[in-house]
Amino acid sequence: MASRKNRSGKTNRRSPKRSAGFAGRLQARYDALVAWISAHRWHSIVIAVIALFVGSVLGGYWIAERLDLRSSDQVARDTIEEMKRSASSSAPVVAPKYSRIEDLPDFPKYSEAEPGKPTPNVEEKPRVKQVAAAFSAEQTWRRNALPFRDLKSRPLIAIVIDDVGLDRARSKRAWELPGPMTMSFLPYAKDLPEQARAARARGHELMLHMPMEPNGRNDPGPGALMVSMSDAELRQKLLIALESFGGYVGINNHMGSRFTANRHDMEVVMRQLKPRGLMFLDSRTSPQSVGDQTAQEMGVPSIVRHVFLDDEETLDAVRRKLAETEAVARRQGFVVAIGHPHDSTLQALAEWLPTVQGKGLALAPSTAILRKRNGWD
């Protein structure tokens, strides 16, 4: 029926104006086609449906290609821009690995906290028992914790060695000391999984030493969390670091005097730690750090650093700091002291570690301090 209507419409419009020969031929063809169609109605329907289908596929493809031409150009440009940007800010995805701290390009001598200012010891007020933080055995910090039973009978001392993994010789010297201590590995160290396994095999707990932006001019190294970054960038940098090795109980900040004072950014960090069941050790490289507080508020298990052993890198200074560490442990019941794989620190620890037991104190992994501080057993 449709074809018949078409025929009448078209012939009415065209036939009077065309030359007789052309119009006649056209008319003849048309009549023949219409005759064939009415003779082969079902064939024509099938052919029409197929033609419609093929036509719409081809047409759709053509339109899509026209539309896509501009956007794929745009996508390519955006991708190149993105690659340029991330290459210039730092090279995160394939982070370079360094075997010694001296190998880092333009890496000056640095101090963990504010340069030039010795970091004061910190002591805590007695805390009410914490119930908010998750208590489940599913927690990664519990799974990766060194077994430690006796939380109560002696004051506990956790020695955390930061910046482990870069200076391989001194890092090895650190984990060959008697434990239990905590080895906190920088995520850009070379052969990280092997080094971490070696340290764990010597009876030390493992931590990820997450580079964060300091005040001043110290360089926290590749992949550091900076206050200028978007939340997505922070998550990405943290994720790359979290995946650099396994078996650790949580993270503590490398430098970070600027970053840890930023509540919003610390919340972004805690939101990544919480679902992974990781703990946070606030190195307190700045008195303005809100790390511990943010962790507590968000239900992330956390502890804080009380003593820095080697702000001053001399044997005598480290010995003095170790004596202060003992005193804090006796007053508070537990203490977290952070040192670095420096010659003076390693030597002082080598002398001091074997004496701890005899003084009525106990060396403990970080997770034991976490349990004791929070009243968990």
Ligand SMILES: [Zn+2]
């Ligand atoms: Zn550090």
